Amino acid sequence: MAKLNQPTTSGKKTRQRKTGRRHPLATFALIAIGLGLTGGVYAAANAAPSAASADTAAASQQQIQQGNKLFEANCASCHGMNAVGTSAAPSLIGVGAAAVDFQVGTGRMPMAMDGPQAEEKPPQMTDAETKELAAYVASLAPGPAIPSQQYLNGDGDAAAGAQLFRINCAMCHNVAGAGGALTEGKFAPPLKGVSPVHIYEAMLTGPQNMPVFNDQNITPSQKADIITYLTYLEKNPSPGGFSLGDLGPVAEGLFLWIFGLGSIVGLAVWITAKSN
Structure with missing residues (x-):
């Protein structure tokens, strides 16, 4: 009887070992699911800033074509024909319409000359041309849109x-x-x-x-x-009167030190000289 029961016990142990054992690919599947969920959450979070608004609706193909012509005539010499950048200027792929609208709308671009930074000046393009240029750059890759x-x-x-x-x-x-x-x-x-x-x-x-x-x-x-x-x-405007350029307490203190005390010293010298 002992010999007859022995295979039954061995089979039961084998079944327990098989049912309690994890599949070799289970770990990789869990990692893949975790990465997929993380990537999905990250993509959803980063999609919000680039959501279209009233000013960021899809530009017409005509706007993009006009913007391409403006880019080739005014920007490609520094940023490259395909806006991929050169040794003179960075790539514009992914900067979005907002960056173009700011730089061109404030006259900082195209730059008048090389310097530590691009300075504000009267814009060289009209608002319509700026929007066309922004539409072209935005069509190259997703990026921040013009705000609502x-x-x-x-x-x-x-x-x-x-x-x-x-x-x-x-x-x-x-x-x-x-x-x-x-x-x-x-x-x-x-x-x-x-x-x-x-x-x-x-x-x-x-x-x-x-x-x-x-x-x-x-x-x-x-x-x-x-x-x-x-x-x-x-x-x-400044409720305290003359703002001194809004440069803060240091400028105000320096003003009082130079002009206030200077006036007092000058007045004392004048009184002394007059009495003599």
Whole structure:
């Protein structure tokens, strides 16, 4: 009887070992599923900033063709015929319509001369031509789009915008948006008189030495708050009188030290000389 039962016990152990054993490809399948889910979440998160808005609807083929002609005539000598970049200028593949609208709309591009950074000047292209050029560059690869008007009206939260501006922007642009010097001859330009769309595009694309503040760093509504704060500064001049260029307490202290104490010393010398 013992011999008859022995195969049964062995078979039971074999079945237990087979049923409790994991398939060799199970680990790879789990890794593949995890990578797929991670990639899907990442792609969905990064698709939001490039979602089309009222100003970023698909450009017509005619716009793209006109933009291609403008690019070949004005930009290809530096950026290459296919916008892939050269030793003189970077590639424009993936920069999006917002970068083109900012650089060309503010006159920074095409550059007048080489220098530490492209400086603002009167635009060389009309608004329609700028939009055509932006449509062509945007057709080459996905990138940040021109922002919707709903974020540019200056009707956000100015107090929240002031806090965001102090945290993210004031170290270069000054708390009053007056601009400031950087290293190697570069500078952060003043923000007074800059249109809201160009302020938004600068945050979105990070021109020159400016960091990129995409919609994960600063949301569109927060960008609108910053624009509201800068609009408030435009409409409300310094309540204390002469602003001294909005250069802050150092400039004000230096002004008082030189002119205030200088006037007192001069007055004392005048009184002494007159009495003698």
